[in-house]
Every structure is written in structure tokens, then in C-alpha cells.
Amino acid sequence: MELRSSPRRAVTLYTMLDYHSLGLVRGCIRDIGLGGMFVDIGRIQLPVNATLRASLMIGPSDLRQPVQVDAVVVRCAEQGVGLMFDELDSELRHTLNRLIRGGLDPVPEGDCPDFLH
Numbered sequence: 001m002e003l004r005s006s007p008r009r010a011v012t013l014y015t016m017l018d019y020h021s022l023g024l025v026r027g028c029i030r031d032i033g034l035g036g037m038f039v040d041i042g043r044i045q046l047p048v049n050a051t052l053r054a055s056l057m058i059g060p061s062d063l064r065q066p067v068q069v070d071a072v073v074v075r076c077a078e079q080g081v082g083l084m085f086d087e088l089d090s091e092l093r094h095t096l097n098r099l100i101r102g103g104l105d106p107v108p109e110g111d112c113p114d115f116l117h
Contacts, residue, residue, distance in 0.1 A: 008033035009100045015039060019052040027080065029056075034096055036071065036084040046073050046081050054083065058095055067092055 013029040017039065025046075027039040039054070046052070050073045055066040069092065075082030088096070 006034040007100055008037075009102075011099075013057065015057075016055045017041070017046075017052050018055075019046060019050060022046075030080065032096065033100055034085075034088070034093065036074070036082060038077075038080055038082050040080040042079065046076065048073050048076060051086075052083075056092075058099060067095075 008031040010031050011029055013032075015027050015029050015037075017025040017027055019025055022044070025041055025044055027041040030038045030040050032038075037054075052071055052073070054069050054071050056069060057066055069088065070086035071083040072086065073081050074084045
């Protein structure tokens with residue numbers, strides 16, 4: 001059953017997740033929406049309801065700077081985690097809206113590296 005309240009877009013973007021008991025975890029965003037994202041983190045396990053901070057690199061390549069967003073793990077899967085964003089500021093919400101609706105192309109970063117699996 002689909003529980004998402006907003007559309008998502010398939011992407012391949014690297015991210016860093018900062019989880020207090022593991023430190024920084026490198027991941028690959030597989031899809032993203034205004035409500036959250038699915039991140040491939042390989043074999044690393046994060047518990048449901050864990051809170052973390054994600055670094056996103058979204059926007060034109062010449063203007064890309066990391067944006068921090070707080071999130072909660074809402075789903076664990078074999079190859080990653082579903083994250084729900086806590087609160088988005090208006091600038092990030094606008095950028096994500098453009099990305100999801102196709103008005104902003106993500107800079108392709110290839111496939112997730114083998115070390116995730």
C-alpha cells in the first residue's frame with residue numbers, strides 16, 4: 001500500500017548520513033520527494049525511528065553546496081532505508097519541487113559504488 005503524500009523522482013545522487021552511533025554513513029539516494037527519500041546504504045542496518053541528519057547536494061553543478069536536513073528512518077529494506085524529512089526550509093522545498101517536477105536535472109553520479117554492497 002502506498003503511504004506517500006507526495007510524488008517521488010528516481011535519481012542517483014550521493015549523500016552522507018550522520019547517525020549518532022555510527023558516525024557518517026555514505027549512501028546513494030535512489031528516489032526523492034518532498035516527504036523523504038530512499039537511500040541505498042548497502043548492508044548497514046539502521047533502526048526504524050532512528051533520527052539522523054542527511055547532507056544533500058542538489059542544484060546546478062556550479063551552485064551546488066551541501067544542504068543539511070533532519071530525517072527519521074521509517075522503513076528498512078535489504079538494500080537501504082526509507083527516510084522521512086523532519087522539516088524543510090522554503091528554499092530546499094522549492095529546490096526539491098523543481099527536481100521532482102523535472103524543472104531541475106540532477107547531476108548524474110553514476111551507479112552506487114560496489115563498496116555499498
